Amino acid sequence: DAKTTQPPSMDCAEGRAANLPCNHSTISGNEYVYWYRQIHSQGPQYIIHGLKNNETNEMASLIITEDRKSSTLILPHATLRDTAVYYCIARSWESNFGNEKLTFGTGTRLTIIP
């Protein structure tokens, strides 16, 4: 799986959009970009994933650049409960075998400021 690089920490004001960047310059064609977050002492929570098109769900939006070398997770209206460590993961897909392994980096610690 391709290595991902994220800033170690970010702050965002409550009610504003939080934009979390991720660099994955060596990503290959069969690798998806996944985002998880982990609130203190809880299990990671799935947020969203995509391959090359932008994706949106009830939690967030994922913007992937055209060359797929970077992406941005957007939390449109951040609340205090969004304070967590956010992990960007590149996960390959082996079509005949499957691959459930997630390789976590150090993530971005996002703090929402009241």
Add this chain to the structure above:
Amino acid sequence: KAGVTQTPRYLIKTRGQQVTLSCSPISGHRSVSWYQQTPGQGLQFLFEYFSETQRNKGNFPGRFSGRQFSNSRSEMNVSTLELGDSALYLCASSLGGTGGMNTEAFFGQGTRLTVV
């Protein structure tokens, strides 16, 4: 529907003992993965089971083992515990598709193991 259930939530063991942790996946999910989380090493993949077979394995010593039952429930065993095995052990379940499916994993709350 019910989420991923891990038992016990907390455990204290003595060096040299062994421990068994349990994970019940979401109903219908056939893949169960295990992760270890420590302050120093972060979240690390241990192994994954799918339909009772170990399908993928991380870089951990043989003291760490697991198994999966026909109902997809999984257990993880650590023998000859060391102080460094103190960690949060997380289990994740997913559909575990093959042949082109790509599925997300859902994590349990973890078992916090302390070795003294």
